[in-house]
Amino acid sequence: MRTTALSCVSGAALFQAAPDRRVLVVGVATGLAAWSVVYVRFSSRGWLLPVDTLVIMLLCLVQRWTVPPDAAVDSTNWVLAVVTVTVIAHQWLTTAAGGVLLTIAVVVAHLAGNALALPETWSGTVSLGLWTFAEAGLSRVLFLLVRAGAQQADRTVAASERARRDATVAAARRADEREHLAVLHDTAAATLLAVGTRMVDGTEPWLAEQAARDLEILAAQPHFPDGDTDLVRLLGQVARHAPVAVEVRSPAAVPMPAIRATAISAAAREALTNVARHAGVDTAVLVVGRAGDRILVEISDQGRGFAPERVPPHRRGVSQSIAQRMARVGGRAIVTSRPGAGTRISLEVPDG
Incomplete structure (x- = not known):
């Protein structure tokens, strides 16, 4: 100056x-x-x-x-x-x-x-x-x-940063709570519901194994899987232990990030459980494929169907265990159904 x-x-x-x-x-x-x-x-x-x-x-x-x-x-x-x-x-x-x-x-x-x-x-x-x-x-x-x-x-910037940090922590806690509720819904709650509504009679050979897996999942420390895994292998395990007979149509293998494959398999498990609970049929079809730069998994049945827009907000199956779980890994879930015409749930995630 x-x-x-x-x-x-x-x-x-x-x-x-x-x-x-x-x-x-x-x-x-x-x-x-x-x-x-x-x-x-x-x-x-x-x-x-x-x-x-x-x-x-x-x-x-x-x-x-x-x-x-x-x-x-x-x-x-x-x-x-x-x-x-x-x-x-x-x-x-x-x-x-x-x-x-x-x-x-x-x-x-x-x-x-x-x-x-x-x-x-x-x-x-x-x-x-x-x-x-x-x-x-x-x-x-x-x-x-x-x-x-x-x-x-x-001071204003510091207060704003504290508020942002607190909001981030609160959002993370809510996400953890949602994930915990989703895991509980998909495991022990689903198994107990199947027994309580007499979807199973207690003599099924897979029931004890399913209950053991539920307890193992609930007892484990929450974590995010890393690396790659085979989506077809995970979905094969889901189909074998599903409460309905599942026809799987897929390529020999679909390698992809484990965190996304795990989210898809959990969403598919919930979709198949919903078939057993609500569709009134004992068979479903699971199709795995690719469309451009996205991986698609479709679960469909020829059951009684329903009106998706009439599902109450507190019902966690589609909204929490399927839609939000897919959204957390950058994907989406599309539910197509109407009364008397069956149901199709399409799961999509980026390929890579």
Whole structure:
């Protein structure tokens, strides 16, 4: 900022200077510009500000040779302009006490320089020198206002970040709760419902194995599978242990990320359980394939069907165990059904 001010007043300084002093004025102005380069280069050093103050004090003391007498007594004094910019800037770089001390030092040096240049009339410059204190005070007030505003902005940003973090934690907790309820719904609740509604009579060989798997899943620590796995293998296990007979139509293997394959297999298990509960038939068809860059799994039956738009929100089978589970892995579930026309559930996820 001072270099910018210096470049503006240098023209006035050269214009005011006597012909025999212009070389000296050019040298002083050039030296100040060079010092500004040093200032920027070492701006983080603690010794820089005191040295900068000494440089400006020296500039003030040599006014006898750099400022014409008629300019020294009024506001056209180019050194006074440099002094003003310096004391204003110092308020943003020091404490309040430090700013006062540096301002006093520079103003005293400026008045001393005027006294050396104009021994008889220098007192006329005192009012201009003292006005520098007012300018420094206004700069300090502005600095305090800006800093207070910045601190308030920091507090607002911090509060917003805390709110965002709390919302993220709450969302994660809700997701964990939904996943826990979905797992409970898909395992023990489904098995107990099958027994309670006499979908099974207790003699099925797979029932004990299913109950054991349910307990194993519920006792396990929740985790997200990583790596790749074969979707066809997982769906084959689902079909073998389903409460209805399942016709599987699929390629030999469909490798894909394990987290998505696990979500599809869980959704397919719930869809087949729904067939046994609600469709009124004991067979279903499971088809695996690809469509462009997506993997498709379709579970269909020729049962009694239903109206999807009339399913109550609290029924978790389609909304939680199927639709939301697919959504969490970037996929979707499409339910197509109408009374008397069977049901088709299409599961889609990106391939890769």
